[in-house]
Every structure is written in structure tokens, then in C-alpha cells.
Amino acid sequence: MTNTHQTGHQTGFYSHNGAMCADNVALSDIAENYGTPCYVYSASVIRKQYKALENALKHALPKNNKPLLCYACKANSNIAILKLLKDLGSGLEIVSQGELVRSIKAGFNGNTIISTSFGKNASEIRACLKAGILQFNVEASDEMEMINTIARELGKKAQIAFRLNPDISGGGHNKISTGRKEDKFGNSAEDVLALYKLATQDMHNLNPVGLSMHIGSQVSQAETFKPGFEKLSEMTKTLRAQGFKVTHMDIGGGFPIIYNNETLLDFDDYAGWVRDIIAPLGVQIQMEPGRYMVGNAGILLSRVEYIKTTPSRKFMVLDAGMNDLIRPALYDSYHAIKPIKENSSPTQTYDIVGPICESGDIFAKNRECSNVTSGDIVALMSAGAYGFSMASNYNSSPLPVEIMVDGDNVAVINKAQTIEEMMERETIPDWL
Numbered sequence: 188m189t190n191t192h193q194t195g196h197q198t199g200f201y202s203h204n205g206a207m208c209a210d211n212v213a214l215s216d217i218a219e220n221y222g223t224p225c226y227v228y229s230a231s232v233i234r235k236q237y238k239a240l241e242n243a244l245k246h247a248l249p250k251n252n253k254p255l256l257c258y259a260c261k262a263n264s265n266i267a268i269l270k271l272l273k274d275l276g277s278g279l280e281i282v283s284q285g286e287l288v289r290s291i292k293a294g295f296n297g298n299t300i301i302s303t304s305f306g307k308n309a310s311e312i313r314a315c316l317k318a319g320i321l322q323f324n325v326e327a328s329d330e331m332e333m334i335n336t337i338a339r340e341l342g343k344k345a346q347i348a349f350r351l352n353p354d355i356s357g358g359g360h361n362k363i364s365t366g367r368k369e370d371k372f373g374n375s376a377e378d379v380l381a382l383y384k385l386a387t388q389d390m391h392n393l394n395p396v397g398l399s400m401h402i403g404s405q406v407s408q409a410e411t412f413k414p415g416f417e418k419l420s421e422m423t424k425t426l427r428a429q430g431f432k433v434t435h436m437d438i439g440g441g442f443p444i445i446y447n448n449e450t451l452l453d454f455d456d457y458a459g460w461v462r463d464i465i466a467p468l469g470v471q472i473q474m475e476p477g478r479y480m481v482g483n484a485g486i487l488l489s490r491v492e493y494i495k496t497t498p499s500r501k502f503m504v505l506d507a508g509m510n511d512l513i514r515p516a517l518y519d520s521y522h523a524i525k526p527i528k529e530n531s532s533p534t535q536t537y538d539i540v541g542p543i544c545e546s547g548d549i550f551a552k553n554r555e556c557s558n559v560t561s562g563d564i565v566a567l568m569s570a571g572a573y574g575f576s577m578a579s580n581y582n583s584s585p586l587p588v589e590i591m592v593d594g595d596n597v598a599v600i601n602k603a604q605t606i607e608e609m610m611e612r613e614t615i616p617d618w619l
Contacts (some may be wrong), residue, residue, distance in 0.1 A: 189371050198231035200486060200568070205568060209486075209592040214527045215222060217597065218488050218564045224507035225488040226575050228263075228600075230271055230593035232484035237275045240442070240454060243444055248459035252278060259440055259477025262491035262572040263554035267591055267600035268481060278321070279473045286309040292472050297321065301473060302464065303350070303399070306330075306464060311395040312337050321349045322473075324399040326435060328382060329411050331393065347386065348397040348435055349379045353418040376422055383431050397470060398422055399611065401439030404478055407449060409456035412438075416464040423468050436465055439477035444482035446569045447521040478572035485571020487512050487587075488527070489571040491563045492542070500538050503559060508541025509548045512567060512574050516547045520570070523568040524551060532558040539565075543582050575601070585609050 197203070198210055207214045207253055209227050217227055237256070244254055257278035260269060264286055269279070270293045278299035279290045290300055297319035304311065305326055313321065325331045325347050338345040352374055374382065379398070386395045402415050416438065423433045438461065442452050465472055489507035496502075514520040524539055535558050539551040546554050550567060559565065585608070589601035 198235070199208055199484075200231050200232075200241065200566070202608045203530065205529040205546070207525065208437060211595045212592050212597055214486075214488060214566060215564065217590055218490070220597075221590060221599065222603065223510045223564065224587040226485055226570065226587060226589045227488060228265075228268065228481070228485045228571055228589070228590055228591045230484075233268065233271055233480055234275065236480050236484065237272065237277065240609070241276075241456035243458045244461065247455070247462045248466055248472075251341060252472065254472040254474050255299065256474050257299070257437075258480055259475045260290065261576060262477035263481045263485070263574070265575070265589055265600055266291050266293045269295070278473070280477070284308075285312050287311070287314055287320075291318060301475075301500075303401075303475070307333070309333060313341070316343050320556055320582060321346065322396070322435065322437075324350050325382065327349055328378075328385070331386060331390070335386075335392045336391040344392050344394050346394045346396050346435075348437055349374060349382055349395070350399045350401075350550050351376065351379055351419060351422055353400060353402065354416045374614075376418070376425075379422060380429075380515065383426055384429075384472050385460075387431060397435030397525070398433065398566040399436070399437035399439070399473075401437075401475060402441060404441045405443045406508060407442040407452055408441045409453055409460060413460050413464070415439075416460055419580075420464050420468060423470070433468070434470055435471040435473065436468065436470040437475065438465060440479065442476055442479035444478055444569060444572070447523065480572075482572035483569050485569075485574060487567040487570040487574060489565055489567060491559050491561055491565065493561045494537075494559070501535060503537040503539045503556070503565075505539065505541050505550070505565065506580070507567070507587070508543035508584065509545065510543055510579050510584045511541070511587055513577050513579070514573055516545075517552050517577075522550060522570060524554065524556060525566050525568065526557050526559050527564045527566050530557055530585050534558065543584070573603070580604075580609055583609065 200209055210227050255278045257280040258272045259280045261282050266289055273294050279295050280301050280303050281287050282304040298321050300320040301322045302315050303324040307330055321335055334345050382397055386393045398419055400415055400419055426433050443449055489505040492504045492506055509516040534555045536554055537554055539554055540549045585604035585606055588603035589599050591600045
């Protein structure tokens with residue numbers, strides 16, 4: 188579909204003559220044409236995010252040491268978004284066999300894919316080896332042994348790196364901090380050294396090439412990365428001193444986006460730490476930006492079903508619920524919520540909730556918002572990451588439609604699920 192609503196050729200999400208738009212398209216047109224709940228993504232914002240990171244690294248690092256930006260597709264794995272990033276030059280970080288299948292369908296070559304999944308199973312490992320992925324980031328000795336066994340069965344040699352746990356807290360919430368010693372991710376320095384020795388000496392279908400690290404998400408201060416980078420450098424020197432090769436270094440991601448006036452990462456400062464600490468090691472640098480690429484590139488449109496007023500509260504009841512966007516219920520996360528059409532009436536204080544039969548189905552409490560009435564459309568902002576990818580059929584709710592906008596162009600990139608489609612895999616045994 189090509190939309191004829193011209194808005195001055197801006198990009199991203201903005202207000203034009205009192206109406207919110209995505210690129211050159213009015214969101215009211217999208218809601219009318221495709222219904223709600225509805226995820227809307229701006230391709231132009233994704234391009235802008237990718238280029239900003241790529242350019243900061245390009246300016247800071249030597250020309251012969253261009254990092255491989257491996258988009259962490261768990262943030263949003265729609266194949267249209269994967270294809271857009273592939274065309275920009277991105278690699279991919281996957282955490283499941285399903286994401287591998289998506290990546291191949293989107294056109295990625297195996298040699299640009301890194302598997303970082305925790306608890307890799309045999310089917311996933313076998314599929315990754317057949318696809319010829321660049322690297323497995325190894326979490327545990329049993330996992331390493333399984334990769335070696337399956338690689339031997341297939342007559343292949345698997346390239347592996349070991350995830351180092353630096354015991355550093357990073358991230359905007361306890362549940363998205365992944366680099367502390369009590370977290371399930373990564374290995375201690377002592378364990379990495381032991382695993383490196385075991386893989387090199389006893390596992391002939393493995394090719395140990397390096398290290399990886401990821402300390403968390405929504406890390407806003409460049410200095411937070413420095414001690415982790417220093418531990419990677421120390422570990423590299425220790426390994427090389429014992430005769431082991433270290434040629435690859437996955438330094439993770441965790442870059443923040445704006446949900447509610449957060450401080451964004453200074454990429455020049457960040458790139459400076461990469462230049463000063465990682466680049467001198469002479470390794471191929473890999474990175475895993477996920478939320479950063481897509482978070483602010485997506486919104487969730489929802490219709491106001493009605494306003495419920497009680498003696499103590501005023502509830503704005505939406506047709507979207509925690510099944511569509513679980514982050515507020517799961518992480519107590521903030522999403523700005525705006526009517527897509529401006530009005531001059533006084534603001535109201537609402538609890539903004541969904542239709543799910545759970546007290547936790549709340550997007551916001553005591554939120555000041557423009558006055559709305561039944562039928563109005565609101566946008567839940569910054570929903571491009573961990574929105575649709577974490578959606579569910581809870582309460583037998585069908586999954587929402589996903590739309591991509593690029594300038595004047597609008598396309599359905601994932602049609603709305605029907606109730607019949609939701610149930611088509613279910614059967615009643617004939618003995619019931």
C-alpha cells in the first residue's frame with residue numbers, strides 16, 4: 188500500500204498539524220486500515236540507528252578493523268526487519284533454532300551469524316553447524332562437549348568463543364543485568380582458561396578462537412563498559428601467554444534507547460574505549476546491538492474501549508493488553524502513551540490498563556494524559572524491542588498485526604492472527 192497523506196517528508200514518529208505520523212503516513216490512516224492493536228515500525232529510524240553506531244566506530248577505529256555488528260534479533264525477529272538490517276551490512280546474533288531459520292529466510296549467510304543461546308540443544312547445534320554459522324559463544328563445558336560431538340558426526344569443525352562473566356553489573360533493571368557472578372550467563376576467568384585448554388587439546392572438532400562478554404541492557408554510561416573490556420584484555424593476554432590463539436572478540440551490546448528521558452550513550456566515548464582497550468589486541472571485533480536498533484523505531488497503536496471511573500481511580504481501558512506488550516508487567520517498565528490526535532482539553536490522571544484478566548495488566552498508573560474518550564487511538568511509544576517478540580496468546584488473544592512504514596510506503600509485515608489460526612494446532616483426542 189502507498190499512502191497519499193503527505194506530511195513534509197519527516198522521518199520517525201512526530202506530530203504534524205495535530206496528528207501523529209510515522210514518516211509520511213498518518214497513524215490514524217494505519218489504525219483505520221489495519222485495526223488495533225497494531226505494531227508500527229519506521230524503517231528510516233532503524234537505518235538511522237544503524238548508521239549512527241557504524242559511523243562512530245568507523246571514525247574511532249583503524250580502517251582495517253571494522254567491527255561486525257551482529258543485530259541481536261531476540262529484540263524483534265520479524266523477517267522484514269532482519270532483511271532491512273542485512274541490507275545495511277549487519278550480521279546477526281541468534282539465541283534459538285527458530286531465529287536461525289528466520290535469519291536464513293531473511294537472506295543472511297551463515298558466516299555472519301553468531302549463536303549466543305543459553306542451554307543450546309542438539310537440534311539447534313546441528314542446524315547451526317549445517318548452516319555454517321560463524322561462531323558459537325559457549326556457556327558451559329557440557330555445551331562445548333555437545334558441540335564437539337555433533338560437529339564430529341557431521342564431519343565439521345565448529346568455531347567457538349567462550350563467554351566471560353566479568354562480575355560487573357550493567358543494565359537498567361535487575362532482570363536485564365547479565366554480567367554479575369550470580370547471573371546464569373558466562374564463565375569465570377579460571378573456567379574460561381580450563382575450557383580453552385580442554386577444547387584445544389582434547390576436542391578435535393572445535394576451533395577455539397576467542398572470547399565474548401555482555402553485561403546487560405540499557406547501559407547509558409560509556410565508563411561502565413571499561414572494566415569489562417579490561418577483563419577481556421587481561422584474559423586475552425593470559426590465554427596468549429599459554430600459547431592459545433585469540434582472534435575474535437564479541438564485546439556485546441546493551442546500548443540504551445529513550446523510554447522516559449533516559450541519558451543516551453555517548454558513542455564517541457564508547458568507541459574510544461573500544462579503540463584504546465580492544466583494538467590493540469588485534470582481534471576481529473563483534474558486537475550485539477539489539478534494542479538500540481529497533482526500540483525507538485516501533486510503537487503499539489491501541490484503541491480506547493472505554494473510560495471506567497471508580498471512587499478512587501479513573502481507568503483508561505485499551506484493546507491492547509499485557510499479551511501484546513508485557514514489558515510494563517514484567518519489568519515495571521515505562522512507555523510514553525499519547526493520543527495520536529492532539530486536543531486542547533485539560534489533562535486527566537489515568538490508570539492505563541488492558542483487557543486481560545490480571546491485576547498486573549497495567550501499562551501505567553497515575554499517568555497524566557490528554558483527555559480521551561471511547562474510540563480514540565493512543566500510541567504506546569518505544570515498543571519496537573521486546574514488544575511483539577514477547578507477545579503471547581494469553582486469554583486466547585490473537586497476536587496483533589505488524590506494519591512497516593518507509594517514507595510513503597506502508598506494508599503488512601505480519602498479518603493479524605485470527606482466532607481460528609490460533610487454535611488450528613490444537614486437537615481433542617478421540618478418547619475424550
